[in-house]
Amino acid sequence: MxxxxxxxxxxxxxxxxxxxxxxxxxxxxxxxxxxxxxxxxxxxxxxxxxxxxxxxxxxxxxxxxxxxxxxxxxxxxxxxxxxxxxxxxxxxxxxxxxxxxxxxxxxESASAARVRNHRANQKLLKEKEQAALQCNATVTEGNTTEISSSTEIENSKKEEKKPKKEGEPEIEEIPSYFADTVLNSMFLSYLEYRKENGKEVKGKAIGYCIDKLESLSNSPVEQVAIIKQTIQNGWTDFFPVKEKKEKEKKSGSNVSSWLEREKIQSTGGVFGD
Structure with a gap:
């Protein structure tokens, strides 16, 4: 046939x-x-x-x-x-x-037509597969870039939210109450000392402490000494430095003795009634 x-x-x-x-x-x-x-x-x-x-x-x-x-x-x-x-x-x-x-x-014969059609279909299928692979590669590359960008953003957010380790506060986060850095650091130590002892100072109370400290002395060096004295003695309030008080007391005693001697000499050692 x-x-x-x-x-x-x-x-x-x-x-x-x-x-x-x-x-x-x-x-x-x-x-x-x-x-x-x-x-x-x-x-x-x-x-x-x-x-x-x-x-x-x-x-x-x-x-x-x-x-x-x-x-x-x-x-x-x-x-x-x-x-x-x-x-x-x-x-x-x-x-x-x-x-x-x-x-x-x-x-052409029917068999030749079938072969030709088969080859044409195979060629078309191959072209579609190559196009799909190229498309997937492009999408994968785009997704990789997007994932990478998302990861970077996420890591950036984590860095922002990451809690600071103790002892590593940023400079801008340190409260500044005094222009003198040594005095300011000592005052912060005083506030921490009060907090650790269950008598934390907050808000207006901090202003009171600063006013009290400045009323005792205007010298940053003496103010540092006052704070040290308070912490060392376990006090909660500020007081004049002990050495200064003793010197003032001794100085006052010397002045009184000198005045007494001057009075005796001027009266010839005789005190009237």
């Missing part, structure tokens, strides 16, 4: 530039004649270029008109022109042979 074959019409790129086509188009209804010529070529592909007269109607052109849906007059004019320009010829049985069709037909 012969295998099935497929046929197709092959038109040259220069089809509409050929002299016969140009000449056909110069005729009345020339474009319609060329279109009908193409229909006849397609109709004759499977019959080796012959359009058989079936003796159903009085003439071949009437049968072609019925088959193609064209007007009989147009079909008659087309056949006449094709025969005149040696593109067609009538056979003895009044059938029409299209002379140029042999060079315009392509064919």
């Amino acid at each position: 012969a295998g099935k074959r497929y046929y197709w019409l092959k038109l040259q790129v220069s089809f509409f530039q050929e002299l016969i086509i140009k000449q056909l188009r110069t005729l009345p209804e020339g474009d319609s004649i060329v279109l009908l010529y193409l229909k006849l070529l397609l109709k004759a592909i499977n019959t080796e270029g012959i359009i058989y007269y079936q003796n159903i109607l009085p003439s071949l052109h009437e049968e072609i008109a019925l088959d193609t849906g064209e007007k009989p007059a147009l079909v008659k004019l087309t056949i006449s022109a094709l025969c005149q320009y040696h593109a067609a010829v009538f056979l003895d049985d009044q059938s029409l042979q299209l002379l140029y069709l042999e060079d315009m037909v392509g064919s």
Whole structure:
């Protein structure tokens, strides 16, 4: 059993530039004649270029008109022109042979068509897979960049929220109560000392402590000594430095003794009533 074959019409790129086509188009209804010529070529592909007269109607052109849906007059004019320009010829049985069709037909067996279609499908599938891989690679790269950026942002947020270790406060976070850095550090130690002993100083109470300290001395050195004295003695309030008080007391005693001696000398050692 012969295998099935497929046929197709092959038109040259220069089809509409050929002299016969140009000449056909110069005729009345020339474009319609060329279109009908193409229909006849397609109709004759499977019959080796012959359009058989079936003796159903009085003439071949009437049968072609019925088959193609064209007007009989147009079909008659087309056949006449094709025969005149040696593109067609009538056979003895009044059938029409299209002379140029042999060079315009392509064919292949059904098996060859299946192989060709299979190869075409495989090629198309491969192209789709490659396109999908490229697309996925682009998306993956975009996701990697996005994930990387998100990770960096997340890490940045974690760094911002990360609690400071004890003993590592940032400089801008240290409260500043005094311009003198040594005095300020000592005062902060005093506040921490009060907090550790359950007598934390807050708000307005801090202002009171500062006022009390400044009322005792305007010297940063002496103020540091006052704070040290308070912490060392376990006090909560500020008091004058002990050494200073003793010196003032001793100095006052010396002044009194000197005044007493001066008084005795001026009276000759005799005190009146």
